[in-house]
Amino acid sequence: MSHRRVFRRFILPSAWLIIGALIAVSLVKLAFVGGSPAADDQLYPSGEIPAETVLAEKDTIKNSLSIPGTIELVESQPLSAPSAGVLNWAFVKAGDNVSQGDKIFQLRVESTVEPAPTNQSGPGEHEADEAEAQPADDAPATTVSYHDVLAPAAGKVGKFDFSIGDEIEKGATLASVQPQSFHAVGIIKALDRYRIMDENLDATISIEGGPEPFTCVNLNVGDQASETPANAASEEEAAMDDSAAQPQDESSSGSEVSCDVPKDVVVFDGLDMTMDIDAGSAEDVLTVPVTAVRGLVGKGAVWILNDEGKEIRTEVELGVTDGKVVEIRSGLTSDAEVLRYVPGSAPAPSMEPGMEIYP
Structure with a gap:
């Protein structure tokens, strides 16, 4: 028998048989035993995201809005009656320009004065006859006084709310002065x-x-x-249902x-x-993002990572801020690594201009 026939009839089939057996054993092992522990450790997901950090760095802050x-x-100034009385005179007319302290109106005030009793004891018989013969002199006396209403500010006098001769209550608004x-x-x-x-x-x-x-x-x-006019109360009640269904305008x-x-x-x-x-600026100062700081006025705190990866709270003194970054006056060194976000906060930057605040 030639060598070629021996190889084809005996050696080659045996080789394929051995290869098939090795493949079968490998499949069984993978199915029932699993991969190596080292591979599992490398591929198994932990569910943890590494904390994002930033470096404290020198920068120039311009705090401008x-x-x-x-x-x-400027809001108009009311002309209020200092006391109750009768509107006796107007020194100006509506539309006139006046200076602060000018006379605008005059009020006529009548008041009654009760006279003091002259004799507390009862009259004798002779005195009673004289009292009947003479007119009583203890009747209430009426006095008249005049009070001026002065302009509280320089401006233009508005429309009068009363006419000459009207009875005026104390505190009533007679007109107004609109400063120019x-x-x-x-x-x-x-x-x-x-x-x-x-x-x-x-x-x-x-x-x-x-x-x-x-x-x-x-x-x-x-x-x-916030002002709610009295005549707008009904409209406000009617709009309550609609406003409840719609988001508030920031x-x-x-x-x-x-x-x-x-x-x-x-x-x-x-x-x-x-x-x-322009609320100030600071040149070449140490800064961190405002999202890294808890508290943005005077003093605050940032979190740094130690060699073991533990978050360490660090007190800092704060300075100027432009709403994006804040000056660190003390508490940190240059190139210090701090957490990008305060622990427990979720990145949710506002889309509106202004302070970048993360809850």
């Missing part, structure tokens, strides 16, 4: 108030198509007051910021404007 708003007339001065008014988010806590700031007002940008003084920041809440327009600048009521406020 740009606020849209309108030009508005203006202020710029805008609305900022309540959290942005922390960025303009300095009471001595000025603002730059820009009016498209109007005068050159000018400085607006006496910057004032306060909560926006722009309706916030803080009002206003400043006085200089008298030499020509503006008109209702003009659209932009108010730019």
Whole structure:
């Protein structure tokens, strides 16, 4: 028998048989035993996402806000009656311009004075006869006085609410004085108030198509007051169902910021404007994102990772912020690695301009 025939009839079939047996054994092992422990450790998902960190780095912060708003007339001042009486005289007419302290109205006030008793003891028989013969002199006396109503501010006198000769109650509004001065008014988010806590700031007002940008003084920041007129009560009740079904407009809440327009600048009521406020800056200072800090005024805390990966709370002193990053004055060193987000917070950045706050 030749070698070729021996190889084809005996050796080759035996080789295929051995290979098949090895494959079968491997399949059985994979099916009932599984892979190696080392491979399982490498491939098994842990469900944990590594904490995101950032480095504290030097940067320049410019704390400036740009606020849209309108030009508005200063609120009118009421002319109130100081006492009850009769409207006796008007020194001006509606539409006249007056100065602060000018006389506007005069009230005629009548008052009754009870005389003091002259004799507390009962009259004798002779005195009683004389009292019957003489007219009584202890009748109440009526006195008349005049009170002026002065202009509380310089401006234009509005329409009179009463006519000469009318009876006036104390505190009644006789008319109003509309000051011919203006202020710029805008609305900022309540959290942005922390960025303009300095009471001595000025603002730059820009009016498209109007005068050159000018400085607006006496910057004032306060909560926006909500007024509900009495005649609007029924409309408010009718709209309650609709408003409950619709989301609230975020722009309706916030803080009002206003400043006085200089008298030499020509503006008109209702003009659209932009108010730019420069609340300070800091150059080449250590900064971290505001999302890494709990508390953004004065003092706060950040979290750093130690060599074992444990989160360590670290107190820091804070400075200027532009709503995106905040100055770290003390508590951290340059290139310190801190958590990008305060522990327990979920990244949910606001789509509106302003402070970047993560809950």
